Amino acid sequence: MRVLTRVAVPAALILALSACSAPQQAEAERPLRAALTTPTDVDLKWRDERAAVAGHVLEFATAARGPYTVLQYLDRQVTTYRHPDLMPRTTFYYRLRTYRGPASRPVHVDLPAGGWTAEEENADHDWLPARTLPGHQGARHALPAGAPTDLRAVVKDANGILFTWTDNSADEDGFLLEIRRQSGAAYEPLAVLDPDINSTGLVTLPEEKHASYRIRAFTLGERSNVVHLTTGE
Structure with a gap:
């Protein structure tokens, strides 16, 4: 039995992630880049060396204006991601959003x-x-x-x-x-x-x-x- 969904995103957070339009947001320190490494596999790369950034939320959509879906919350040391086995002949849109904040003692x-x-x-x-x-x-x-x-x-x-x-x-x-x-x-x-x-x-x-x-x-x-x-x- 797997009761707690891993990196599950509550509805309130999905709304928060989509609340602001892209032109109103500052771009991250290093732009997000994408490459089609097989006909249905997308590799994403980015770089963000700002010390205050704890990690990034990776989102995707199949339309330019969304809606966007959260793929993964990623810690700051992660700078690549593969989105595999996608639908053929489909346009995919990707963006990152930073998250910040302090952690407890482990x-x-x-x-x-x-x-x-x-x-x-x-x-x-x-x-x-x-x-x-x-x-x-x-x-x-x-x-x-x-x-x-x-x-x-x-x-x-x-x-x-x-x-x-x-x-x-x-x-x-x-x-x-x-x-x-x-x-x-x-x-x-x-x-x-x-x-x-x-x-x-x-x-x-x-x-x-x-x-x-x-x-x-x-x-x-x-x-x-x-x-x-x-x-x-």
Whole structure:
């Protein structure tokens, strides 16, 4: 069972991402570029060395005016992306949007070996949904957003983790649950959460049983240029 959708984008964030027209947005430091590397595979490249930028949201559309769909939230060290197996003879439009904001201190989690028992598989898992818990609102800051604090990870079973934290931000567009896997060198976004959330559960994949996690309060920033190309046969 895979309850928490990975890098799922709530409807409120999709509306926020599409609220401003491209001409009103400043371009990123390095323009977005696209190449058709096979008739139905698109490779995207960009560069943004601004220290305050925590990452980018990659979006695509099949019409010049949208609507745009979020492909992925990407950490700042990621500067390439392949969009594979696309519809043939279709024009695709791409753009990036920056996100900024502070992250909490990480917590390390080691889950026991094995999977769910039959009893755990059929349990309610009422701890999984993202929610706002009373008593987890900290001192609210204006700009920049305050980093989440008191991040705690409670092991619920062999596959499940419950995260809670204190929300110290008054202006966030949402929160990112980020992971650094045991074999990984950097953190990467794992799930996107609505503003004011301070608790969420996670059902882990096998490679996530031994990992470090953190929470980032983020705000959305400027968009890049728009690139487009048409797939082949």
